[in-house]
Amino acid sequence: MATEHSAETASGATPKVCPHFHAAVELVGKRWSGAILSTLSERPCRFGELSHGVPGMSDRLLSQRLRELEAEGLVERKVEPGAPVRVSYSLTIKGADLDPALRELRVWGQRWKT
Amino acid sequence: MATEHSAETASGATPKVCPHFHAAVELVGKRWSGAILSTLSERPCRFGELSHGVPGMSDRLLSQRLRELEAEGLVERKVEPGAPVRVSYSLTIKGADLDPALRELRVWGQRWKT
Numbered sequence: 001m002a003t004e005h006s007a008e009t010a011s012g013a014t015p016k017v018c019p020h021f022h023a024a025v026e027l028v029g030k031r032w033s034g035a036i037l038s039t040l041s042e043r044p045c046r047f048g049e050l051s052h053g054v055p056g057m058s059d060r061l062l063s064q065r066l067r068e069l070e071a072e073g074l075v076e077r078k079v080e081p082g083a084p085v086r087v088s089y090s091l092t093i094k095g096a097d098l099d100p101a102l103r104e105l106r107v108w109g110q111r112w113k114t
Numbered sequence: 115m116a117t118e119h120s121a122e123t124a125s126g127a128t129p130k131v132c133p134h135f136h137a138a139v140e141l142v143g144k145r146w147s148g149a150i151l152s153t154l155s156e157r158p159c160r161f162g163e164l165s166h167g168v169p170g171m172s173d174r175l176l177s178q179r180l181r182e183l184e185a186e187g188l189v190e191r192k193v194e195p196g197a198p199v200r201v202s203y204s205l206t207i208k209g210a211d212l213d214p215a216l217r218e219l220r221v222w223g224q225r226w227k228t
Contacts, residue, residue: 015153015156015157015159015163015167016153016166016167016169017149017152017153017167017168018152018220018223018224020220020223020224020226020227020228021148021149021152021216021219021220021223021224022148022149022152022168022223023223023228024219024220024222024223024226024228025142025143025148025149025152025216025219025223026143026145026148027228028139028143028219029139029140029142029143029144029145029147029148030143031140031143033143034135034136034139034140034143035131035135035136035139038131038132038135038136038139039129039130039131042129043129045129049129052130053129053130053131054131054136055130055131072228094226097222097225097226098222100218100221100222101215101218101219101221101222102135102139103218104214104215104217104218105135105138105139105142105215106132106134106135106138107214107215108138108211108212108214108215109132109134109135109136109137109138109139110132110134110135111211112134112138112208112211113134114134114137114138114141114186
């Protein structure tokens with residue numbers, strides 16, 4: 001007997017999730033990453049600005065996420081010469097290319113007031 | 115002296131993340147949720163089909179995510195009458211309205227091969 005958890009398939013092949021889509025949504029959706037990317041899509045920011053722009057996120061987690069986003073090639077860390085030394089974060093071309101997706105998510109969030 | 119972690123702001127107000135966007139990205143980005151929504155955007159699926167469509171996800175976690183997405187009003191659970199009883203999952207209007215965002219993420223994922 002087929003139950004709710006049966007692996008039986010309906011007519012037609014089971015749709016398979018594209019692994020690149022899956023990786024993308026897991027990357028952007030990782031806790032706080034979307035918020036960081038969205039803030040940086042406005043303009044390059046310094047660490048403190050990001051910390052202010054995304055309330056509720058600890059500095060420790062912000063550091064970690066920035067390192068991850070840098071490693072994924074979405075965020076670029078720039079040391080501005082001078083005294084005092086300043087570090088700013090900006091989106092790479094790959095990161096900025098997420099803008100249409102983030103914009104659609106923003107539209108959806110505002111429409112449905114999640 | 116300003117350090118990397120200084121809260122000092124640059125010229126202009128710090129961009130603040132829209133709370134609705136933040137909620138949306140955290141919802142869609144929760145582990146496996148994007149993959150489930152993407153699979154259901156193809157057509158309604160039964161539990162076993164979803165389990166096959168999203169390899170690597172345990173049935174326990176799939177059950178949990180489906181309940182969460184149902185509670186958020188993105189997924190509808192329908193019991194099809196008959197013997198054996200069949201349960202299918204489909205997107206609500208709110209869930210289907212995520213399609214443009216998921217499509218953009220798919221385009222991005224395929225372009226950048228994340």
